[in-house]
Each structure stands twice: as structure tokens, then as C-alpha cells.
Amino acid sequence: MSLSLIFERLLRYLTEEGGFLRRDLNRTTLAAQLGTNEKHLARAVRLFSGGETLGQCINHRRMDYACRLMAEHPEYTIDAIIAECGATSRSAFYRMFLRYVGCTPTEYRCIHKIGTTHSP
Numbered sequence: 001m002s003l004s005l006i007f008e009r010l011l012r013y014l015t016e017e018g019g020f021l022r023r024d025l026n027r028t029t030l031a032a033q034l035g036t037n038e039k040h041l042a043r044a045v046r047l048f049s050g051g052e053t054l055g056q057c058i059n060h061r062r063m064d065y066a067c068r069l070m071a072e073h074p075e076y077t078i079d080a081i082i083a084e085c086g087a088t089s090r091s092a093f094y095r096m097f098l099r100y101v102g103c104t105p106t107e108y109r110c111i112h113k114i115g116t117t118h119s120p
Contacts, residue, residue, distance in 0.1 A: 001036055006044040009034045010057075020061040021086040027054055062086055063100040066093075070109060078105050 013019040013033060031041045045054045052060065062085045069081050079090070087093035097105050 003044040007048040
């Protein structure tokens with residue numbers, strides 16, 4: 001299977017099938033899901049994602065989703081957003097959010113004037 005096809009399958013699985021939301025997602029299970037091996041998967045991601053690692057590719061989608069959830073569901077708490085995004089912990093989510101978005105989730109809400117009232 002070509003590297004471009006592996007990457008296409010990866011994107012389809014992550015975005016259309018919501019694979020990025022799985023907390024147990026790792027390179028081994030993902031390679032098996034896509035019908036390839038870990039080495040080819042890693043090479044495909046590096047080549048076609050502009051140099052991202054597989055983890056960065058997944059986390060990028062998680063953070064995009066988190067921002068979208070905050071905008072579409074201002075009533076969701078940060079903890080509810082964390083649970084929805086497949087993050088493994090609150091501290092990991094905050095580090096990831098800061099790395100990808102450039103501010104904390106709370107700051108993001110203030111900047112974008114997104115409110116919160118209760119958990120879903």
C-alpha cells in the first residue's frame with residue numbers, strides 16, 4: 001500500500017470516523033486498523049502532514065474539536081470538553097491546548113467571549 005493511501009485512510013479514520021476521540025488510540029492499534037505497519041504509518045504522516053508526528057496529527061484534531069465544542073456549546077464545562085476530546089487527563093489537555101492554541105482553555109473562552117453555565 002502506498003504512503004499516500006495510508007495517509008488518506010488515516011485522515012478518513014481520524015476525521016470521518018472520529019478516531020481521534022479514542023483515548024486508547026496508539027500507533028500499534030492505528031496501524032492495524034489501517035492495514036499497515038507502524039513504520040509505514042509514521043513515514044506517511046511525516047511525509048504528508050508537513051512533518052508532524054502521528055501524535056501531533058491526532059492532537060491537532062483534538063484541539064480543533066475542543067475549540068469547536070467551546071464555540072458551539074458554550075454551556076459545556078472545560079471538564080466536559082476534556083472528556084469529549086479523548087484527552088487522557090486534565091493536565092495533558094491543558095498542555096496540549098496551550099501548545100496548539102497558544103493559550104489556556106479558560107483564556108480562549110475569555111478571548112472569544114464564550115460562556116459556560118453547566119456540564120452537558
